[in-house]
Amino acid sequence: MGTLHLDDLRQYSDALRCRNGIVVTVRFVEPRDAATLQSYFRSLSVRSRYNRFFSAMRELPDNLLEQFMHVGERDEFSVLATTKIDGFEIVVGEARYAFHPEAASVELGLSVDDRWQGQGIGSALLRNLECRAAALGAKRLFCDTLRSNEAMIGLARKSGFTLTSNPDDWKLARFVKQIDTGPLDIACASWRLAATRIDAGLAYR
C-alpha cells in the first residue's frame, strides 16, 4: 500500500452537508490548532468529556495533546470539524482515528460540541471517517464507548455498526462496521481519488 504524504494537510479537507443545511468542513489538525483544540475540549460539558475519554479530565493532558497534534504519526490521525460563523472558523467537533494495518482495521473516537449536538454532525463525521478508513485499506471500523453512553450507542446503531464486547474492559461496548467498498466505491470524492492513487501504488502529495 502507498503512504499518505501529509506535507500539505489542507488538500485532505471535506465539506459535509448536515441536517438543517449546516455545512461542516472536516480537515486534519494543523500545528496552529493546538490552543484551539485545547479550548474546544475545555468547553465540552463534563459529561461529553467523560464519554469521549472514559475518565474525568478538565482538559487534554500535555502528552495527549502532543499526540493529537502529530497527524499521521504511528498511523494515527486527528481531524477537526469546523463551520463558519460571520466568516470566522469555529470548531464544532473532532475525531481521532488509528489505522491498524495488521488487522486491516481503523479505531475511532469522536465528539461534537454540546451546543451543536443533535443536528446530524456526528452522523456526517462518522460517514466521513468511513471514507477515510476505506481509503487507508481498512476492512473494519470500530469504536469503543461506555455502555451508559446512549447518544453514541444511538449514533453507532443508526450508522450501521454492530454491537460487540470489548475484549479487555466489560464497561465498554465495542461497535464494529465491516467496510466492503473498493476504492472506486468510496462515497467521498476526495478519498475515492486518494484510494485509487494508493491502489495504483502512487504516493500522493
Ligand SMILES: CC(C)(COP(=O)(O)OP(=O)(O)OC[C@H]1O[C@@H](n2cnc3c(N)ncnc32)[C@H](O)[C@@H]1OP(=O)(O)O)[C@@H](O)C(=O)NCCC(=O)NCCS
Ligand atoms: C455521540 C455524539 C458524537 C453524537 O453526535 P451528534 O452530532 O449529536 O449526533 P447526530 O445529531 O448525528 O445524531 C445521530 C443519531 O444518534 C442518536 N443520538 C444522538 N444523540 C442522542 C441522544 N442524546 N440519545 C439517544 N440517541 C442519540 C440518534 O439516533 C440520532 O439520530 P436522530 O437524530 O435521527 O434521532 C455526541 O453526543 C457527542 O459528542 N458526545 C460526547 C462524546 C462522545 O460520547 N463520544 C463517543 C465516544 S468516543
